[in-house]
Amino acid sequence: MGKKLNPMGIAVVIFALVLITMTAIRLTGMGSEFPNPVGQAMHRILVPLERTIWYIGDGIKDNLRAIFSFRTVKAENEELRRQVEQLKSDNLELKQKILAGLRYEELDKGVFQSPTLDKYEKIGAVVINRNPTAWYQTITVNKGSKDGVKVNDPVVANLGLVGKVISVYPTSADILLILDGEGQVGALVRNNKGKAIYGVLSGTYKREGRLTSSGSLEMDFRQDDEVNVGDLVLTSGLGGVYPKDIPIGVVVGTRLDPSGLLKTALIDPIVDFDSLEEVYLVSIPEGS
Template sequence: MRLRRGGLNKLTLIILIFASILILTFYFRETNEGILHKTQVFATNSLASIQSGISKTVSPFHNTWKHVTNIGHLSSENERLKDEVVNLKQQIITMQAMEKENERLRKLVGFKEKTHYSTLLARVIGRSSNNLQLTLTINKGSKDGVSKNMPVVVGEGLVGQIIMVSPNAAQVQLITDRRSGVAAQLLNSGETGVVEGQATGRLVMNYVAKNVEVNKNEPILTSGVGSIFPKGLFIGTVSEVKETPYDLYKNIQVKSYVNFSNLEEVFVITDIVPVVPPLLEEGD
């Protein structure tokens, strides 16, 4: 039984080999229009159509699976990019802060070169926390040569005066403080008055006669009267002039170009020896 099956298998193999040789012989001998060539073309086209259909059917599933496998990678890449964006933003903020600081320091250096007074650069280390008293605290004191009533300025104009001194620090009363008064002078007419701080933090020049012509944007400087502020320090400009028939003097609104809320460094004028009038000394 086994021999018969083995003999049959061998016979079948011989027949298949012979048939293959016979088909190949006919295939190579016939023309392109022969039946074997046409059969090959038909079979090839049929297989191509089947493969194309299978590819179209499987492609969406393949792409979906590919997308799913990439989700983990995309998620980690997204986190990395977020961290990179945060770092870049921080670098930009740091660079902008450095640029502003450099600009501010250039202005300070420029002012020091232009002024003919001896000045001491000080850093602001504190501010008053209420509107009743507008003051700054600086990191220079009596050990550095700072004395009471010395003027404090920046490139944009007058800031105030020293009102309290300790060995390593000093307190500056701003000219916007309602208790502050600065002897001032209009540049064009030379008329004098007093620039006073208001409860609102604004500045007003009082005691200017009504018959004096005052122009908008006219510069206002310290007059030197009172021996506290030297003559010629820039205070600001005229922003508005008000008067009524019943007023004895003009009410002149003053615009200061100093950004009092953002001061970081100031100059203390140290070569002016403040002289306090006797009446003021008695009132202290």
């Protein structure tokens, strides 16, 4: 004969569990720092495994692409052979210019040039994991607190803004992409007269066609704000996380709010998030 369960006791236990869970979820949200030695140990074990799978997967993907586009590659090859002959003759003349070009390349280290970003140190990192669950738009990179990465550090690719660091482990870090609705960015749109209109940009993380997991970006404005297709969207520097003037995307359309007060600009991000392989973590000193 088993012990009889007290319904009141069960109800109290369930209520307490729900309360504790809700509190824990709120306290350990995005960007919060709390001691997590177990999580860090698991990351230390899994990062080498994840990196290996990632490299193998990329290799297979690249090779498959070459096989499927064999005809195009062959035609391209023949065309290129013809061009090589032509180029050989131009080559000598251009060598002088190439040498000059190489000197300039020394100055340009590959990251896009932005006056606000140039003064910060940038850490190059490789993507080793994407979206551990279908509910977040995050990536994991192979640099962590040992390399000086901190929570809330902005992340850029060679063309524009990628997101911000939300968790840091000794040898890896999680980055929330701007496509995710959880992360919002203080942004501005420069219209064709050069006037800046400020707003908050947020990710929609919607799914589009098959085999793509692309999200998109949206920004709300007053209806009389002059925002047009083709306008460039940059970070505004307001909000404390992202430095000013990092390119984010281009306005591709506007949609009127049914109430007639607002309009929403649809923004196409400059960075191709689906094929992102390397990023730069911008190290912003404390208190700057």
